[in-house]
Amino acid sequence: MKKKILGALFLSPAASIWGGMFVVVKVVVEFFPPVELVWLRYLVAVVVLFAIGCWQHVDWRVKRKDLPLILLIGVIGNALSIVTQEAGTWLSSAQLGSVITAATPTFMILFAWWLLKERLTWMKISSVALATIGVLMIVGVHTIGAGKLLGAVFLMIAALTWALMSVLIKLVPNDYPLIQVTTIATATALVCLSPVVFVQCSTVPWHYLTQPTVIFCLLYLGIISTAVAFVMWNRGLQLTNAASSGLFFMFQPLIGTLLGWLILGEAIGLGFFVGVFLISASIWINIRYSD
Template structure:
């Protein structure tokens, strides 16, 4: 059991760390491609990559009829609604604000896990998430939200809520389905759902931007690394840990995002960053070592 938790923590940490660089990438590429079209292109690349990996691993793509509605719901809530609102919110506000608001995901996951999965609310879970949340706030800082960013903040809050709900719903999927199978089908569901919107708005998008090296790199990162690889790792991690504890590792997203901003963009970090790292590390140690 302890071994499963360690591997689960590793998968969740890597996935969230990958998403830490996603906000910066989205902020760059969304200036060329609108949010819905960006998500559609990201998922098109991801489905191709996931299907290729699944075929290589001889994945059985058959799904029982009784399980299909749940997987479709996961695709609609997590892959479609959550990601579209996240990228729209980042577009309307900032990458840093996106990291702050979506860091509320662990708290929402605890509540959804208590409601849907009947997981016990313990002081260990509550205190570990509280420590991690304080750590995140110390890392990215607390900034006033102007009226111009209010709509973006609203979209980001919806993204955090729906991602938390999706992460808990995955726990209801029978364990005989592989993470690649669930991720591919959920991503394909979102791709089909968004296709009519992209078709209607096709004339308003400047598709020639797809030939720019920067845009190509960003799309490959979002499609292959941030979606195909990270989603599979996140879903596998969710299978190995309880839903409430899993959300804790989402805090690696703003941590890595801030660190990358310092390394790549030259953004300054102060004592708050290192204090936040200590608090987050303590919360994870408490969660893995003492939670049930």
């Protein structure tokens, strides 16, 4: 029980940080296209993560047999998932992004059953169903117009690949410090995206990097949303079974909606409070009764 609660204390803040990320991405993606934005975000994150790792005297060496797995995590989770998430948010809306990526816990249950041989229990399925209904109550059910269809497809790919990455993390030996795994995975994504950025270098509006709003958004995305949140999420995954940890992803739309009300003056209704209750109940049930 203590291990589950400690895992929740890492997973909840990480997902909450990403809840604010949708709003930030929606602002800064007006200045930089999704791929270039993710590249800049990871450039900031790698510098911060590497500095922290050096301060902690991390041994950066990785066994040859473990390297492919860590690189795969970087390609699937840090590159493909985040690029499709930000592209989907760009083409649709932050609210739609919150709703569709709420499918992540369902995918995590299936991947955990397939790759980790975790038991597929009715308790896990019911908890995810309860939390998903809570998300729909918070954000609302919106019709996806033709113009947002491509964005919805990208967001679904983002949910699928993030779920797979979160399960693959469980396969990494605990011998490696989390800061090391996170740094290598993030650096892998940076390398993957670099050719695209360099080819389009002449068309990227680099002059926007002098604007305070853009600088603030990049620092939030790079330091808080990537360096800090990725390490916390990965640590939480180590302490919680993969299927249960996906429930905490539901904090994304909850916090995103709450910030929209506090900062942007967006209205929230009874559905918000019902949704909060359902998500809280699903997480409590999972911590209390799951194996």
